[in-house]
Amino acid sequence: MTHARWGILGAGDISGFFARALPQSELGRLHAVGARDTGRASGFAAEHGAEIAGTYDDVLSRDDIDAVYIGTVHTTHVELVLAALEAGKAVLCEKPLGIDPIETDAALFAADEAGLPLIEAFKYRFGPFPELLRDLVSGGGLGEITDIETTIGFTAPTREGRLFDPATAGGAILDAGCYPVSLAVGVAGWAGHDPGSVRVVSATGAIGETGVDESAAAVLDLDGIRARVRTSIVADLPRAARIVGTGGTLEVPNVWGSRSESTASAILRRPDGSVEQIETATVSPMAAEADATILALRDGRTEAPEMPWDETRATARLLADWRRALG
Structure with missing residues (x-):
């Protein structure tokens, strides 16, 4: 080869x-x-x-x-x-x-x-766990999705550099908040909702002395699904997601994985009180996204199914509206 x-x-x-x-x-x-x-x-x-x-x-x-x-x-x-x-x-x-x-x-x-x-x-969209998540949601394994909660945040070691520089589009929303927004958009799309029908319902946040958003939260309406997202570059937040459906709730303690290892596990709670531990193999997520790019090139495709363009567009719109809501 x-x-x-x-x-x-x-x-x-x-x-x-x-x-x-x-x-x-x-x-x-x-x-x-x-x-x-x-x-x-x-x-x-x-x-x-x-x-x-x-x-x-x-x-x-x-x-x-x-x-x-x-x-x-x-x-x-x-x-x-x-x-x-x-x-x-x-x-x-x-x-x-x-x-x-x-x-x-x-x-x-x-x-x-x-x-x-x-x-x-x-x-985080590439590898065995996100494939399982897409199949679970799109196949109705959680019933009708109603709510999504997801967060990401870390404490930057210094208030200097690109993260805190408006000239390089610094701030929590674009650097980290894009993760929970893109996940919420993805879940809504996998559940059959329209990625083009999205809006920011409400938003709060803190603008730091350098002029960038240092922490922020928002409530999103994703074609009828309610999502609550939070992010920060000045405080540690859980790297977690909770996806609620009429047929079960999926809790993912480390939904983003890491730069070297994809997500491995989640907990599925059913309305009858039963609990299922879900485990998958892990891969290098950056290697997986590289291979998805080359597969698209070899197949003559412009998109990868893991991160389709309509979800990229919807995520960009929500991020812009979230930032605008903070002034």
Whole structure:
């Protein structure tokens, strides 16, 4: 089997996790690294065994790159997505794809025009557990879904850097809150609800001294399903989800998994009082999302079923409305 050749754009922390995950993928291997600072790209390439290093343009201009992973700051995502698609590359872009719906739509339109895969890299969507979750919800295993509760939050070690910088679209909602919003959108879609019929019912939050949202909560209406989401970059919150249906409640203590291991377990509580412990195998979620990108490329698809475009669009709309509600 010939492995697809990956280029990584961005030599930061998240790109390092992707580079370490690629050897566990079945379909791709790291070939090149691009960064604004070529010295940093060279150091990253040497550390992770990439043959090529240079600027973003250097990597995108090469004929021996099949796909690129974009791991840069939020505000550069769409610029690099458009350049990569124009260069004929499949794209796996870190979340959020765009910082607002206009950017997101522009990126998806460009991928559609190019006929190339563009996948928003919500890694928790890839692997055995999310596949089980999709089947459980879509198959009616929880009955009619009525409520979703999900949270994510951490205490940043310092109030400096991209997380606290408005110029790089910092803040809790775009950096972490996108996870619970995208999960709620996904569950609603798997349950047969319209991903286009979503709105923010109410929102609260705290804006810090640097001007970004440091913590926030929202109530969402997802075509009749009520979702409550919370996020923070200044306080630790559970990495959990609770999905309530007329036929049972699913509790997932670690719904997001980690950068190196996918989610493994959940608890299913039935209305009759019975309890079922659900266990699945785990994988490297970043390797799994890389393989989903290459599968789409080989199949001639622009989307991956794990993170379809209508859910990317709905998530972008809700994030923008949530941020707008906080002023």
